Amino acid sequence: MSVSNSFPSGLYGGRLTIDPKALAANWMFLAGKLAGETECAAAIKADAYGLGQEMAAKTLFEAGCRTFFVAVPTEALALRKVLPDAVIYALDGLFPGTAAHFLEHDIRPVLGSLEELQEWTALCKSTGRNHPAAVHVDTGIHRLGLSPAEFSAAMSDKALLGPFEPTLVMSHLACGSTPDHPMNRRQLDLFREVTAPFAHIPRSLANSAGVLMGPDYHFDLARPGISLYGGRAFDTGFNPMRPVVKVEARIMIVREVPPGDTIGYGAKQTAKRPLRNAVVAAGYADGLLRRAGSTDERPGGFAMIEGHRAPILGRISMDMITLDVTDVPENLLRRGAFVEMLGPHVAAADIAAYAETIDYEYLTSLGRRFERVYGPLT
Missing domain, CATH: 2.40.37.10 (Lyase, Ornithine Decarboxylase; Chain A, domain 1)
Incomplete structure (x- = not known):
């Protein structure tokens, strides 16, 4: 048992107990659910869902996790100080004029629009190198991501891409918390279809729910979040995760x-x-x-x-x-x-x-x- 506080215990009105061993056990449980050679990453955005990014990062890295997803660049930069050897993706993508920070700290943006892709490929052309990044294709949630048509056209445009080739192609489930929702299958089928010509590039669709929905959703990399912290991936039914x-x-x-x-x-x-x-x-x-x-x-x-x-x-x-x-x-x-x-x-x-x-x-x-x-x- 360890305590990290600024004041004596008796002065606090409340106590937040976090179990790092349960966090590691949840990651190992989810990794064990994945098919074949699928890698189990971890989403530790929003200060590891409020539990502390540094603690969660160190715990998960020691458990075997090597790829991490955060939301904004500042989270990524803070994480890089903790994990110098990890692969780190920033889900919110490339904010204008920030590419130099990504390169300096070896952070990979998840490119979520054609404009972001154009800015990153221009950078790759200017240096003559393939700087790692993911490309997000929208399969129906209508938040971030290139449309399927934009994705297919861009990925086939050598003049646009130059030396750039994504290290990951990903999409995000809209209704994963309801595993029987028909939207899940529609997104899965569309993701397969649009990425099939580029299947040599690692692909990722599964969040926590996708991991538990089975191997059809696993592809090359899964990125669970809420289940790591003991939360429910599905709205109903038994939750197999340990409380954290x-x-x-x-x-x-x-x-x-x-x-x-x-x-x-x-x-x-x-x-x-x-x-x-x-x-x-x-x-x-x-x-x-x-x-x-x-x-x-x-x-x-x-x-x-x-x-x-x-x-x-x-x-x-x-x-x-x-x-x-x-x-x-x-x-x-x-x-x-x-x-x-x-x-x-x-x-x-x-x-x-x-x-x-x-x-x-x-x-x-x-x-x-x-x-x-x-x-x-x-």
């Missing part, structure tokens, strides 16, 4: 609420019976989203206290949350004790559903004010 993170908040006060009284801002939650509530020192400023609060019309999320469910009462505030602990044994409600807000017993996907969002948003928002601890979650 636990969020706990400290109890500040326990008090009685008579029936008919209201709890929290806006008086949105009314006590229907005599209640005991516990106020904990974490809120939406710590990434525990306000939308997961409770009202008289709709239930909110919940926390767990040593096996006992504690529903959220009223609105989630910036710095605190009120929990219904009426049915929790009093000896577990000590001032200063920790309550599990997210973790092995409160899945990120489950609590996210109360906030009408996904576990990605929860994970990437967590813990700017929390104590950070690295070790087992139990």
Whole structure:
């Protein structure tokens, strides 16, 4: 167990525990699912989904991962300082006038438009060298990527490409979280069709969901993200991944609420019976989203206290949350004790559903004010 903090533990209102061994185990599990010689990369964008890019990069590299995907160039440059020998791709592509930074630090942009491709190939022509980069072809998500027609024309245009040949051709699934959605097969078929003339170049389609959907989606390289961190790749069904993170908040006060009284801002939650509530020192400023609060019309999320469910009462505030602990044994409600807000017993996907969002948003928002601890979650 290790701790990385600026202040003594007792001064933090919440604690974020991250299990690097679980992270490594999830990557090895996914790598074991891949067909043939498919390489398992890792998406560690957004500070490794909120858990810490440096820790995640070192952990995954030690586990055997050699290719990493981030979003923006600044993430790539920070990662290069940590992993001097890794292959690093920047998914958001080539921002205007930044090519020199990519070359200096051996970062590979994922070229997502014809203009980006033209700028990169001009660079290759000016140096007479093939500088590594990926090309993104849009198979239906309509975000980044060359259209299939643009891709086919560009890849066949020797005058445009000059010495450039991509090190990777990739696309991104729009509906991978719903594995039976017909969009997945349409994208797979289109990706196969448009890349077939260039099949000597490594190809990548699978995110976390694509890994679990089977070998048809694997191609040469997979780039899982959410599953590495214990999140759900699919919206429904069993999640085979180990939890990697636990969020706990400290109890500040326990008090009685008579029936008919209201709890929290806006008086949105009314006590229907005599209640005991516990106020904990974490809120939406710590990434525990306000939308997961409770009202008289709709239930909110919940926390767990040593096996006992504690529903959220009223609105989630910036710095605190009120929990219904009426049915929790009093000896577990000590001032200063920790309550599990997210973790092995409160899945990120489950609590996210109360906030009408996904576990990605929860994970990437967590813990700017929390104590950070690295070790087992139990």
